[in-house]
Amino acid sequence: MTVITRFAPSPTGFLHIGGARTALFSWLYARRHGGRFVLRIEDTDLERSTPEAINAILEGMSWLGLDYDDGPFYQTHRFDRYKEVLDQMLADGTAYRCYCSRERLDALRAGQIEAKVKARYDGRCRDLDAPPTGDDVSDQPVIRFRQPREGHTVVHDQVKGNVVFDNHELDDLIIARGDGTPTYNFVVVVDDMDMKVSHVIRGDDHLNNSARQSNILQALGVEPPVYAHVPMILDEEGKKLSKRTGAANVMEFRDAGYLPEAMINYLVRLGWAHGDQEIFSLDEMVELFDVADINHSASSINPSKLDWLNQHYIKTLPVAYVARHLAWHLGAIGLDPAAEGAPDIETLVQAQAERSRTLVEMAQNSRFFYEAPQSYDEKAGRKHLCGAEDTLEALYHALSLVEHWTAESAHQAVLGVAEEHDLKLGKVAQPLRVAVAGGPVSPPIDITLALLGRDATLSRIKSAIAWAKAQVEA
Numbered sequence: 001m002t003v004i005t006r007f008a009p010s011p012t013g014f015l016h017i018g019g020a021r022t023a024l025f026s027w028l029y030a031r032r033h034g035g036r037f038v039l040r041i042e043d044t045d046l047e048r049s050t051p052e053a054i055n056a057i058l059e060g061m062s063w064l065g066l067d068y069d070d071g072p073f074y075q076t077h078r079f080d081r082y083k084e085v086l087d088q089m090l091a092d093g094t095a096y097r098c099y100c101s102r103e104r105l106d107a108l109r110a111g112q113i114e115a116k117v118k119a120r121y122d123g124r125c126r127d128l129d130a131p132p133t134g135d136d137v138s139d140q141p142v143i144r145f146r147q148p149r150e151g152h153t154v155v156h157d158q159v160k161g162n163v164v165f166d167n168h169e170l171d172d173l174i175i176a177r178g179d180g181t182p183t184y185n186f187v188v189v190v191d192d193m194d195m196k197v198s199h200v201i202r203g204d205d206h207l208n209n210s211a212r213q214s215n216i217l218q219a220l221g222v223e224p225p226v227y228a229h230v231p232m233i234l235d236e237e238g239k240k241l242s243k244r245t246g247a248a249n250v251m252e253f254r255d256a257g258y259l260p261e262a263m264i265n266y267l268v269r270l271g272w273a274h275g276d277q278e279i280f281s282l283d284e285m286v287e288l289f290d291v292a293d294i295n296h297s298a299s300s301i302n303p304s305k306l307d308w309l310n311q312h313y314i315k316t317l318p319v320a321y322v323a324r325h326l327a328w329h330l331g332a333i334g335l336d337p338a339a340e341g342a343p344d345i346e347t348l349v350q351a352q353a354e355r356s357r358t359l360v361e362m363a364q365n366s367r368f369f370y371e372a373p374q375s376y377d378e379k380a381g382r383k384h385l386c387g388a389e390d391t392l393e394a395l396y397h398a399l400s401l402v403e404h405w406t407a408e409s410a411h412q413a414v415l416g417v418a419e420e421h422d423l424k425l426g427k428v429a430q431p432l433r434v435a436v437a438g439g440p441v442s443p444p445i446d447i448t449l450a451l452l453g454r455d456a457t458l459s460r461i462k463s464a465i466a467w468a469k470a471q472v473e474a
Contacts, residue, residue, distance in 0.1 A: 002196075004035055007022060011041055014249035015251075017248065020267055032290075035198070041071075041074045044184065060250040065260055075187050085220070086175065094220075095143050098143070100136065118169065126172060143174065145175050152165060163210075173212055193222045201228045201230060228291045231298040234298050234299065236301060255360075259317065259359070263306075264285070265280055271294055323348075335366075339370065347451060368437045369451055372459070381467070381468075384434045385435065391421060392465045395432055399413050400454075406450055407446040433445055435461050
């Protein structure tokens with residue numbers, strides 16, 4: 001049997017973290033078993049589905065690297081097929097037309113609630129030979145599935161185990177509305193049948209649907225897929241996710257400076273484990289992922305874990321790859337990584353990797369490499385620049401004599417000034433750092449100077465001297 005999994009989002013919003021995890025688990029399972037991964041857009045909710053949401057889903061999948069073998073398929077393009085199956089079920093007697101008016105159904109439900117019994121359709125139209133007459137009859141009948149009333153439906157779930165549903169408790173659900181449009185539980189069944197989906201991995205909020213969908217498939221003579229219903233993701237406090245606590249567009253994680261590799265590694269550990277291992281390459285995930293290892297309880301997000309993973313990948317992925325992603329973030333804050341005089345971006349990544357949890361942080365902390373400081377950190381300026389004018393003058397002179405500008409030659413020049421003035425290296429390097437970076441933090445001073453280049457370094461030292469003298473005069 002060929003393993004075929006699917007990811008079937010509704011385009012009523014962006015691709016959020018829960019949907020991305022479902023897509024990842026389905027993708028990994030298909031890849032591990034040499035199967036196929038299908039992307040299906042469940043856009044039958046015509047009022048809420050939007051092209052923007054579809055694009056957001058496709059963009060999120062692309063950024064995460066979750067390529068699909070088939071699709072995207074759109075349910076709105078398959079209405080003729082759904083009608084064909086509906087007609088077949090009506091002819092076979094596995095479905096029937098229900099003529100009950102909305103008023104009758106509302107009154108039925110109100111009475112059941114008042115009697116404190118489970119609200120469900122009473123089957124009035126289930127065995128009719130002809131359409132009924134009366135004030136409580138609709139001229140736009142819906143189509144209902146003829147749910148088995150005896151026995152039980154057992155869903156063999158790979159996460160939950162065997163889940164037993166009493167068929168008497170299952171309703172004759174509507175599978176087509178009065179205007180002829182099919183409903184969610186019906187189109188999902190037809191799609192899974194036509195696309196030969198073998199395994200359905202999805203959130204456990206769909207568990208109750210699985211019994212109804214299994215019964216419809218069996219009525220169509222098709223073996224149901226293997227189900228795996230994954231527990232939900234909670235926030236740090238154990239509550240349902242909100243946008244504030246993690247139910248955000250996956251692309252917002254990109255905008256916040258996370259690498260797709262970190263995001264994938266983070267997502268796979270939200271509900272799945274392989275021993276105590278925390279860091280997985282994509283190849284390892286494909287090799288090791290097994291639905292049987294999915295946790296039975298809900299997982300909670302951990303932002304600090306994502307930061308830790310992201311810094312790991314910043315430090316360990318190929319420098320050129322990280323640099324390409326950093327370039328996008330530099331552009332996002334108005335800096336041109338290819339501008340004349342700009343530092344070598346790969347060297348910049350190497351210099352900043354140890355002190356950057358995100359690429360946004362790296363880009364912001366690297367601004368001074370592209371733009372001269374417009375001001376100095378107030379505390380650092382007064383502490384390290386004021387009174388250091390002679391040291392800065394000596395540094396300017398020594399560095400202006402360097403013929404071949406490298407980290408090593410700049411280091412030797414700075415070291416020479418320290419020795420000449422009988423100062424510790426830090427007493428020389430820190431005023432220099434504040435002069436060129438505008439604040440007390442930068443990569444090692446020799447690397448900082450190498451990245452800045454001679455002209456920018458000398459110009460900034462001169463500006464710092466002038467600033468320090470102005471503070472004395474003020």
